[in-house]
Amino acid sequence: MDLFLDTADIEQIKQGFNIGILKGVTTNPSILLKAGKSRSDTIKAILENSNGLLFVQTVSDKYRDIMIEANELLSFDSKRIGIKIPVTPDGIKAIQELKKSSVKTLATAVFSTSQAIISAIAGADYIAPYINRMEQNGIDAIEVIKEIRNIYEMNCFETKILAASFRNVEQVIRTIKAGAHSVTISYELFCDMFNNYLTDKSIKKFAEDWVALNEKIKIKQ
Structure with a gap:
């Protein structure tokens, strides 16, 4: 589970990587827009402040242009950069070609089992089904994840499900329970996964009892 x-x-x-459990970072053009800096500057900064894979999405829609863009992205760090490519005929062709060079690929914008199958046949290392967007459009995302996982195991595909697009922690948990190998989540959801009022209440009680214990020891002395 990554x-x-x-x-x-x-x-x-x-802050996230300071905790030490994250596998890597995923981005897309919308996320880069929020950062407000050039893609190259952002890539460099992320690589300097994280560990593991950094998936960067191509924006080209033609095979030749996707390959040119992918090679430009790999020039930042060929070992840590993964190429994130939407599932289109040209995108699948590019994934298959990049696989020949052992480049890590993530087939993204997956909304159906058929897209997941095509991506696995092409040799994608990961696929990114969009959970919340599926549910917003009336698709049973959890059933799709279950179906994909079952097909992958039946056919011994090595492709892993890296689910994306979450609204809340409950969606994340249901997706993992359904069979996703990995998930990519916002920093806000990452923090929410730690939060529980009972934990806060317990920590407060531990602190109070610790103070009480030390006061008791002082009195005895």
Whole structure:
């Protein structure tokens, strides 16, 4: 089970990776827009402040242009950069070609089992089904994840499900329970996964009892 951070905010990345459990970072053009800096500057900053893979999405729609763009992205760090490519005929062709060079690929914008099958046949290392967007459009995302996982196991595909697009922690948990190998989540959801009022209440009680214990020891002395 791998956990990725879906952001290009450098402060969030610093804080998230300081905990030490994250596998890497995923980005897309919308996330880069929020960062407000050039893609190249953002890539460099993320690489400096994170560990593991950094998936960067191509924006070209033709095979030749996708390959040119992918090679430009790989020039930043061929070992840590993964190429994120939408599932289109040209995108699948590019994934298959990049696989020949052992480049890590993520087939993204997956909304159906058929897209997941095509991506696995092409050799994608990961696929990114969009959970919340599926549910917003009347698709049973959890059933799709179950179906994909079952097909992957039946056919011994090595492609992993890296689910994306979450609204809340409950969606994340249901998706993992359904069979997703990994998830990529916002920094806000990452923080929410730690939060529980009972934990806060317990910690407060522990602190109070610790103070009481030390006071008791002082009295005895």
